Amino acid sequence: xADVTQTPRNRITKTGKRIMLxxxxxxxxxxxxxxxxxxxxxxxxxxxxxxxxxxxxxxxSDGYSVSRQAQAKFSLSLESAxxxxxxxxxxxxxxxxxSYNEQFFGPGTRLTVL
Amino acid sequence: AQSVTxxxxxxxxxxxxxxxxxxxxxxxxxxxxxxxxxxxxKGLQLLLKYTSAATLVKGINGFEAEFKKSETSFHLTKPSxxxxxxxxxxxxxxxxxxxxxxxxxxxxxxxKVLA
Numbered sequence: 001x002a003d004v005t006q007t008p009r010n011r012i013t014k015t016g017k018r019i020m021l022x023x024x025x026x027x028x029x030x031x032x033x034x035x036x037x038x039x040x041x042x043x044x045x046x047x048x049x050x051x052x053x054x055x056x057x058x059x060x061s062d063g064y065s066v067s068r069q070a071q072a073k074f075s076l077s078l079e080s081a082x083x084x085x086x087x088x089x090x091x092x093x094x095x096x097x098x099s100y101n102e103q104f105f106g107p108g109t110r111l112t113v114l
Numbered sequence: 115a116q117s118v119t120x121x122x123x124x125x126x127x128x129x130x131x132x133x134x135x136x137x138x139x140x141x142x143x144x145x146x147x148x149x150x151x152x153x154x155x156k157g158l159q160l161l162l163k164y165t166s167a168a169t170l171v172k173g174i175n176g177f178e179a180e181f182k183k184s185e186t187s188f189h190l191t192k193p194s195x196x197x198x199x200x201x202x203x204x205x206x207x208x209x210x211x212x213x214x215x216x217x218x219x220x221x222x223x224x225x226k227v228l229a
Contacts, residue, residue, distance in 0.1 A: 101146055102163060
């Protein structure tokens, strides 16, 4: 089984709808991240969490919110989706004490907002 | 502040010829550097990482990269390209901001391999 899973893998929605993307991990890592990928821009950090009680904004958090329900679960919400949030979204985990800050990525969720 | 620049957005090579994907970084301390590959419609796979041990790092699928502090570079190379190497490649530097470490991604290089 994959160590970092994301659901759904693909989602098409309409402008104004509320959307939740979910991430689960079995690696036992405390740190979790949400990124979005847009062509020609690489991956940009939306939010990150260093433990269940810690939530931090990344460089592009406007229009997004997150919830860290447990060590293993980190959800990303779009309260009112807009077309420019159409992107590929990745969840990642890390444990800097063991992995030289290496991050481990999920398979991605492709979101289309019409 | 930390930053990373991938010097080519697209690279085309013929099958069997060498691959060079260029990455320059800026960091105010000793960084960790990574190369990831993303095949079409797939997630990110770690190719290799530099973590202040050997400056020449070998990765999977025949790729390697050399950390050159004097040139602030971490270029990715492969002696002989294979069709399956066609993908997008991302150079990543870890950045320390406000006491925490974060990944800083380059904008990616799309590698095309010609038959």
